[in-house]
Amino acid sequence: MKYREQFDREVQTEDVWIPTRDGTRLHARIWRPVDTAAATADPVPALLEYLPYRKSDWTAPRDAQRHPWYAGHGYASVRVDLRGSGDSEGVMLDEYTETELADGVDVVEWLAAQPWCTGKVGMFGISWGGFNSLQIAALRPEPLKAIVTVCSTDDRYDNDVHYTGGAVLGIDMLAWAGTMLAFTARPPDPAAVGEDRWLPMWRERLAALEPYLHTWLAHQERDGYWRHGSVCEDYGAIDAAVLAVGGWADPYRDTVLRLVEHLDAPVRGLIGPWSHQYPDRGLPPGPAIGFLQETLRWWDHWLKGVDTGVMEEPALRSWINDPVPPATHYATMPGRWVADDAWPTPAVSWDERPLGGEPLGGEGTEPVIVRSPLHTGIDAGRFFPFGNATDLPPDQREEDGRSVCFDSAPLTGRVEILGRPRVRLRLDSATPRAHVIARICDVAPDGSSTLVTRGVLNLLSRQGRDTAVEWSPGTYEDVEFELNAIGYAFPPGHRIRVAVSDQYWPWVWPHGERGALSVRPADSAVLLPVRDPDADTGRPPITFEEPEQAPPLPVTTEPPARPRPERVVRHDVATGEWTLEVDPNYGGSRTYPDGLRYEESALETYRIRDGDPRSAVASSQWTIRLRRGDWDAAIVTSTELRATDTEFIMDSSLEARANGETVAKRTWHHTTPRTSA
Structure with missing residues (x-):
């Protein structure tokens, strides 16, 4: 730098x-x-x-x-x-x-x-x-x-x-709602707005607060x-x-x-x-x-x-990730820049690969049952990677074991993809409400599995995101959905894996009824956006200058007195409960050149028990403190989300203090029907 x-x-x-x-x-x-x-x-x-x-x-x-x-x-x-x-x-x-x-x-x-x-x-x-x-x-x-x-x-x-x-994005619907409750509750700075104005302004903010979660879940x-x-x-x-x-x-x-x-x-x-x-x-x-x-x-x-x-x-400059062993953190990702004069680009064509390993409609028409454990998704990684040590998905072998996997033969040459892969599945659902999740992984000869991309479909929204249409169990339909865009190169000798599950907690909030999917592999396929390796022949290389910035602000950061890990998974074997604890680690406590001391601590918790989708609970706790001289303001918030078969249940609380005196103390209990989520 x-x-x-x-x-x-x-x-x-x-x-x-x-x-x-x-x-x-x-x-x-x-x-x-x-x-x-x-x-x-x-x-x-x-x-x-x-x-x-x-x-x-x-x-x-x-x-x-x-x-x-x-x-x-x-x-x-x-x-x-x-x-x-x-x-x-x-x-x-x-x-x-x-x-x-x-x-x-x-x-x-x-x-x-x-x-x-x-x-x-x-x-x-x-x-x-x-x-x-x-x-x-x-x-x-x-x-x-x-x-x-x-x-x-x-x-x-x-x-x-x-x-x-x-589908409800359980991991960030709740976490971001909890974050915004705490963020919106923060006071103005007396140094900016005046000693006589900051407290009335803060009281006005606190009186107007309503957790955004109530609104977001009212529009499913x-x-x-x-x-x-x-x-x-x-x-x-x-x-x-x-x-x-x-x-x-x-x-x-x-x-x-x-x-x-x-x-x-x-x-x-x-x-x-x-x-x-x-x-x-x-x-x-x-x-x-x-x-x-x-x-x-x-x-x-x-x-x-x-x-x-x-x-x-x-028109588009894209980085193609080279293959890497699975890890939750890469200081630098190997790869190269490629250029396209339009999007979509003629350099990318669709490679349709049947999941059954033979031409579509082949003899292997026997269905496979997809009934994943409810904690499938525990190794999904962070929804919003910020560059922290535990952000990215770890080795996907355990997740693959909780899914139904379809592997290609070992590749005979390098395969580069750029764009949004698609998965087409002929399936039946045992319940009127269900999800289907597809992940594409790069499987090395040693069996390690690197997540390349993934996608989700709430089957209720298969006919459009503006409507909810329940499934008729006993009926096969073709469903197709896009996965997140990616630029990635699969090397020779590796396998391309498509892993299918019907659960992905806590990314996807489970439906209230435990179900299963029946998938016909011979009538299903993955469609890969394969980029022509010769598309860049004759093009000048894409280059950028080295990073340059203005001098950094002289901020003093301090580690917490009781540091905790960013991401912890626990399994209570006796009760069957899985717990994921996440410290989002947005920067912790710091002191600014003007003497402002800003302290924050946050913890997200996600729990679910084997076999009971209604046991899912997500919570977010925040503590924020700002002080300078004799000014001292603090906020403590809590947000929790759970659900029954028919409704979401939201409980939130807030306490705000100025110089040790309570300025506001509020609680909210709110429910909303589950219309499609």
């Missing part, structure tokens, strides 16, 4: 209030060249990152890496706290609300109107900031000319933290709630130029392919080996790239009219 100490333009930082149309003010930090303060100075374009994650503490180290860097290269780089988060006024009631997006439009227009701005604005962000960059671009504020969206999604229902394949099909903010509903609404970025270790990477395929606006896609992180940060799996330099080329082209050659780049 290279830290840029000096820039062509000296940078100044200022905190400002930005008004919105209803009078609520959002708190912003602006880094811009010092010379733009002069009345005669040339104005610069503005870049906006718009998040609820608190610029004063939680994202401050990351912000320091990029915002001053952009400012030093001739931009006003702006970090804004969403309404009701960080130091901004108002309350925050959900993700990506109409109010959030309208506020974002107001901020874009306010920035464009400043005397130091040329009137041209770009937006960028990772995850939430990538989401709302797309969503605000779809609203077409005139000054917004280009965006960079990283690890985000165009589909809030089927490619977010709530549902997958029409793809209805208007999820269509709002899903730009896949109308790709044509976006006319700003889009640079879409993802990583193969991130759950949102499919969006990059869809945006490159469907956008009418200028678009380029970039998919590396990365986790849910900016690609310059050097967090596993690498290699990291000079991402800030790459985005600067994008901004200079669209906001300054400089010919940087970005639109001469291929």
